Amino acid sequence: MILLKRRQFIASVTLACAMATSVTSCTSNDDEGLASTDYMKVHDVVMGGNHESASLHIDANCGWHINEGETWLTVNPTQGNGVADVELTTGANPSSIDERSCQITITSDGGVKRVITLTQGRNNESLDVSTRTLSFGEGGGELTLTISSNTQWTITGGADWLSLSTDKGTDNGSITIVAKANNTEYERNAVFTVSGNSGSAAQINISQVAKNVTMTIEPERIDAVAKGREYSFQVLGNADWSVSADVTTWLTLDTRSGQNEAPVRITLSDNVTSEARIANIRVTSSSGRLERTCVITQAGATVPSLTQPVATGITRYEASLQSTFTSSLDATEGGFCYSLTPAPTINDKTVTVENVSGQSGELTALFTGLTSGKTYYVRAWVRNANGIGYSADATFTTKGTVPGEEENPTPNL
Known part of the structure; x- marks a missing residue:
């Protein structure tokens, strides 16, 4: 009788798993020292990393119930009697780096316990960002976006006018991008690339509008006498600018460039001829989009x-x-x-x-x-x-x- 019970106790059970589920090992079904006629036979389960289902086969001669183990695992049914197939359903493994596992305890009505290990493999790597385009005003500022990921990620690229709250992380996260004020007349652009371990990547395209530039000069016309001396006009506005003259033989500039508001001084030599002469002084913004001209007319000389x-x-x-x-x-x-x-x-x-x-x-x-x-x-x-x-x-x-x-x-x- 003892030998017969032993053979009944070690009778095999099978484990059927759907969607690439495989059997890795068989749990021990020995219940040494346990005085019970209950027997159960089960096997450990291995599943893929995605949202999957597998069938756990329980071979038993008794009633039983199951402890589900983890929140990411659903067991149906959780109790039964005798031989049964139990459906195990897992959520997708949030990580593409690490496997995860849990233990499932099956207990007979007579107190016999079987513990199996359910191992879920790594998920396929996924990586995405909440937005792929960000735009800043000329004053700069900061914008935050989220990264949805199941892997380790790093961020490369950018520009010297941008900074990041962090350039690396694991799984989901958020980053804040800070832009400096744009003090140029040019729209500027940059790209950040978020890269995962296995080659997945997402690009964040960033743009910033140009500075709203104004530039005028006062006065726009200067009438100079024949005797050489210094004259000046004022540049007004918020541009970066440069100055040039279309003649250099009788005119010199003490200013070649400047920012915002500043005077431009011009020194004229004597006009010893009887004819008036004209020079154009051009003030050009750094982008070349704005240009203002001061026209200087120097009178011709006369005899005393x-x-x-x-x-x-x-x-x-x-x-x-x-x-x-x-x-x-x-x-x-x-x-x-x-x-x-x-x-x-x-x-x-x-x-x-x-x-x-x-x-x-x-x-x-x-x-x-x-x-x-x-x-x-x-x-x-x-x-x-x-x-x-x-x-x-x-x-x-x-x-x-x-x-x-x-x-x-x-x-x-």
């Missing part, structure tokens, strides 16, 4: 202008002359010229005035060695780089009659 001389202190042989001048350029020399005929020039008699300079001044001179009783024509003159300017004729008559040699032994005329 002088007032009609005034004669004072007239004697028989002397007279004092006075005149004033203005000049578009610096005066280099000047004086008075005179003769007994109208419109004298520097080729006639002259009296040079010392230290004539600048763009305005007064000329004074003492005429000596004149002949008494004579009428003289006199003009003031001043020279600048453009030429010689003459005043209108002035006349004066020395006192007395025409003298003899004893009165003016050495006359100038």
